[in-house]
Amino acid sequence: MEPSGGQSSAADGERPSQDGRRIEGFLPPGRLTRFGYGLASHAAHLRDQVAHDFEERRGFLFLAVGFSCGAATYFILPREPLLSALLLATGTAVFAAFLAWRRGGGAYPLVLVACFLAGMSAGKLRVESLRAPMVEHPLSGQLTGRVVAVETRAERTPRVVLDQVSIERLPAEETPHKIRLTLRTDLPPLGARVEGSARLAPLPGPAMPGGYDPARAAFFDGIGASGFVFGALTVVEPVSGVHVFVAIAAIRRAIAQRITDAVAGPAAAIAAALLVGDRGQIADADVDALRIAGLAHILAISGLHMMLIAGTAFWLMRAVLALSEHAALVLPIRKIAAAIALAVGAFYLSISGGNVATIRAFVMIAVMLTAVFLDRPALSLRNLAIAAFVVVALQPESVLEPGFQMSFLAVAALVAAWEAWRDRPRHDLAEPARGLARLLRRPIVAIGTVGLTTLVAGLATSPFAAFHFGRLASYSLLGNLIAMPLVSLLVMPAGLISLIAMPFGLEVLPLTVMAWGIDLVLASAHFVASLPGATVLVPPFPAIALMLMSGGILWLSLWRSQLRLYGIAPLLVGTFLAWLLGAEPDVLVDEAGRAVAARDVSGHLHVVGARQGSFLHDVWREGEPEDDPAGAPGFRCDDEACVLEMPEGLTLSRVTDPVAFSEDCHRAEIIVTQLRAPADCAARFVIDRSALAAHGAHALFIAHRGPDRATPHLELRMSRPSIRRPWHGPPALR
Structure with missing residues (x-):
């Protein structure tokens, strides 16, 4: 039947009906x-x-x-x-x-x-x-204060922190609330009031832009100056009264002494680090081996150790209570075990030194154990979010620290991976394993679980390790597969048992077992670290790349539906930007202008003004060849300046005498000096006393040639912004 109005025009279009005929008046949609x-x-x-x-x-x-x-x-x-x-x-x-x-x-x-x-x-x-006063200029004089912290360091001189400070010729309103001093003599007793003569200086800034900032860390520790003592500190008022921090320090020292009496060697130093947070006695070679093997996280008392200690206490208490039929049927043994585990975790927090990472770990454990009291799942992303709220509210500065970023991202990724594994479609049609297959299934599953956990946590934390530390452990999966079962099943449980046994004088056997496990961990770390290509050095890359990668990891972890897959895009973009924009600096200048590092025409980094083996020299030269290439040109120095020929035809001059300005300001593109450069200096970049006082350490990057293929493009980065924030301290001319 045709519609009224006769035949439709071709422009009206047709579509087929259910019986195959064409229906007029319809145009199919375009692309x-x-x-x-x-x-x-x-x-x-x-x-x-x-x-x-x-x-x-x-x-x-x-x-x-x-x-x-x-x-x-x-x-x-x-x-x-x-x-x-x-x-x-x-x-x-x-x-x-x-x-x-x-x-x-x-x-x-x-x-x-x-x-x-x-x-x-x-x-x-x-x-x-x-906010508190900070020392702005170096000064020397008599001072008094109360010892509130002591720090022993292997292969380095010890340090103390004083509060209630009084400094000669410095008004009270300008005196820092706390200062840190390096000693060359025996440490004074904790809690005693001491006096002595010392040299104080403003807190040092980063060794290079983007590096670790000691001044920022000290600000959030309440420390306003650092220095060293002439001679020794004299006790003018012994410890009196009851002080909680003194009592806790005495307990920590007693535990460390018990450990040293029971075992010796590197195992004793690491056992002290794991149980009381005293890392000062660990040899640098062992620290380097653990870091290269991807096992440095076992030295910092964090979520892993807190979970192992509290988890072991929870399991032991629940197992003991379950031995009683009456307790198992009548009492809420799971909640009782959680209460005991929380108390054990609080005690472990108190004797471990109570640093930021340990406090953060305890908060996370406390939230999870509280969930047990409320009959909620202990390990969930919601509990992790609550822990993040608590930690950031108490210590908001920790959000920029690698420990916070790596621990929370690792836990979020692990919980998300567990949720995905739990929700996977399963087909239980296979016959159950029997005989030898059933016997081998558990160790295979255990090894696979450790491997998968290490892989997920390693992938989640690798962007932060690359950004903050400039290196990736190539064989961290292998190192963790070997060492983590030892740490989880032998080292930390034996450590907890030794703490329980110490009041009864029975700690020798569990500490011996713990030391045996630590020796195996160290042996595996040194083996993995000795493998070729164990460390991959990553050049510094922009923070935007890290933000994209961390945002992608969070997106993948927090969503449960297919929405999580959209997190792959920023993760890939951030990785690409890190690879594309990452570059090593070509010039480095410390904040005082005394030391300069620069690359010659062959790309080799030369350092002048910092002795070999110093902290600054080692930080700048990390990852560089040990020896100069044959015939590599270095700094040419005289009494007035040191000159280096750099890539792209650039010349750098480190001026030490004002006489050199008249010549070097015209022939060198880069001038570095501790002096004030002339206002009419024609050099392209002038890093002098004023610039260093205002902006701290400097770094120069030779990015690429300019559009005219003649002028190199240089990028300048500084460690201090033009407008300083409270933790930067006031600018000072040194």
């Missing part, structure tokens, strides 16, 4: 329209997945991420914000979120913004609470 339909369908599918994940309360995880990102944003701002402005913005966001919730929708984005602003406010409040 662009079909693409739009597909895009809309995919968007609807993504919305369904987001709704499904939010129904499982995954949105709470991103609130913790927003809170942490807010704290990180505060610390990387170019200048200090107003506390009142941050608190007002946070309160406004909270109020807007509350109104949106009352109206029935749209509250989550506002809650996320409120968490972000709350993180910034937490960082600001933390810094304001730590």
Whole structure:
């Protein structure tokens, strides 16, 4: 039957009906329209997945991420914000979120913004609470103070931290609350008031831009100056009264002495590090071997050790209670074991030194054990998010530290991998293993579990290891497969048993077992470290690459649906940028201008002004060939300057006498000096006393030739911003 109006024109189009006839008046959609339909369908599918994940309360995880990102944003701002402005913005966001919730929708984005602003406010409040005077210029004189911390270091001189400080000829309002001093004599007793003559100086900055910043770390420890003692510190007032930190220090020293009496050698030093956090006696060769083998994490008391100690205590207490039929049937033995494990973890925290990583680990363990009391899963991403909230609220500065980033990302990746494994489709049609196959299944599964755990944690933390430490352990999987079963099943359980046995004088046997396990761990570390290509050095790369990679890892870990696959894109982009933009500096200048490192025309790095074997020399020369290539030109020095011919036809001059400015300002492209350079110096880059005092250490990169193929393109990086933040301290001319 034809429609009224007669035959349709060809422009009207046709479509087939169910019985095969053509239906007029229809045009099939074009490619662009079909693409739009597909895009809309995919968007609807993504919305369904987001709704499904939010129904499982995954949105709470991103609130913790927003809170942490807010704290990180505060610390990387170019200048200090107003506390009142941050608190007002946070309160406004909270109020807007509350109104949106009352109206029935749209509250989550506002809650996320409120968490972000709350993180910034937490960082600001933390810094304001730590503001204290800092020494601005080097000075010498008599001082007095109370010893609140002592630090022994293998192959280095010991140090002490003093509070309640009084410094000769320095007003009280300008006196730091704490100072750190290096000694060449015996350590004074903890808690005693001492006096002596010392040389104090401002806290040193990074050895190179982007490197470890001692001044920042000291600021958040409350330390306002560092120096060394002339002679010895004299006790003017012995320890009196009851001091918690003195009692804890006495317990730590007693445990360390018991360890030394029971075992000897490198095993004793590492046992002391694992049980009481005293890493000062570990030989540098052992530290290097563990780091190259990917096992350095076992030296820092962190989540691994806290979990092993608390987990062993939980398992032992639950097993003991289960031996009683009455206790097993009547008492909540799981909750009792969790309470005991929490107490053991708190004790371990107190004797381990209570550093940032250990406090963070204890918070995570406390959250998980609290979940046991509430009959909730102990290991979940939600508990990890709660731990992140607590840690960032207490120590917001930790968000920029590698320990925080690596520990939380590793745990998040491991829990996400476990969830994916748990939710995998399973086919239980195979016959159960019997005989020898059943006997071998458990060790194979155990080895596979350790390998998979190491692989997941290693992949999650490798971007941070590359960014912060400039190296990757090639055989970390092998090292962890060998060593971690020993640490988990032998070393740490024996250490816990030895702590329990010490009050009864029965610690020798468990410490001997622990030392035997440590010897095996060290042997495996030295074996792995000796393999060719055990370390891969990674040149410094921009922070944006790390942000993309960490964002991709978080996205992969926090979503449960197929949404997680979108995290692969930023992960790959960040990896590509790290490879593309990573480059070693061609010129390095320390913050005082005394030492300079630069590459010659052959690319070899030469150092002048820092003795071989010094900290600065070793940091700058790390990864460089041990010996100069045959015939490699180095610095040519006289009484006025040191000159080096660099790649791309550049010349660097380190001026030590003002007379050299008249000539070198015209012939050298780069001038480095501790002096004040003339205002009319024609060099392309002048790094003089004023620039070093304002911006700290400098680094120059020869990126590529300019468009005219004649002028090299140089990029300058500095360790201090133009506008200093409170932890940078005031600029000073040294």
